[in-house]
Amino acid sequence: NRVQNCKTQKAVIDAGLSCPNIDGTCGVGGCIFCDGGSGYFTQDKAFSVTEQLQAEKVRIHKKSPESKIIAYFQTHTNTYAPVEKLRTLYEEALAFGVYGVSIATRPDCLGDEVLALLHRLNRIKPVWVELGLQTIHEDTARFIRRGYPLSCFAAAVTQLRAIGIEVIVHVILGLPGEDRDAMLQTCNYLNTCDIQGIKLQLLHILKHTDLATFYT
Secondary structure, three states: OOOOOOOEEEEEEOOOOOOOOOEOOOOEOOOOOOOOOOOOOOOOOOOOHHHHHHHHHHHHHHHOOOOEEEEEEOOOOOOOOOHHHHHHHHHHHHHOOOOOEEEEEOOOOOOHHHHHHHHHHHOOOOEEEEEEEEOOOHHHHHHOOOOOOHHHHHHHHHHHHHOOOEEEEEEEEOOOOOOHHHHHHHHHHHOOOOOOEEEEEEOOOOOOOHHHHHOO
């Protein structure tokens, strides 16, 4: 069932999940740059996964009719729910006929049951996990309220790779206090990790966030 050599695009989904850095489990208010969720281009979470994917399919095919669709669970922390709820969400996406599933999450939200679920689903269609690291520097991580140490990230990568899950890492360039050398140190560290991709994002400041307050 693994399709190669075809054009694919992400269909972004808001599954209506929360985040331990918002609900008080490890913090409140989210990361300093968070305005309540990272799904800036998702469909309305009031709609089902199927309905969101259908709307995304229409959007994508208007510009690129030949593109295959990857279900991208983007908003908040998409392994942060009871495993039965996660199974329902992921299997609904697979039933839509997507060519893979990408799951954005935190490395501190990958318990044994979640890992077992991802392992099983990855045998059906390609599954990869996107981890929001942002930086390797602990002082910056504390400032942005990331909520977990680098060692947690390293352990999560090891666990995911042990079950054959590909890992994409999100890094923010231009975080407060980080110069070129600091950013390169993060990238050089990731070059030593068993990951399959890096998503480099330039720092952008959203209204009504604590980061916006910092810059005003």
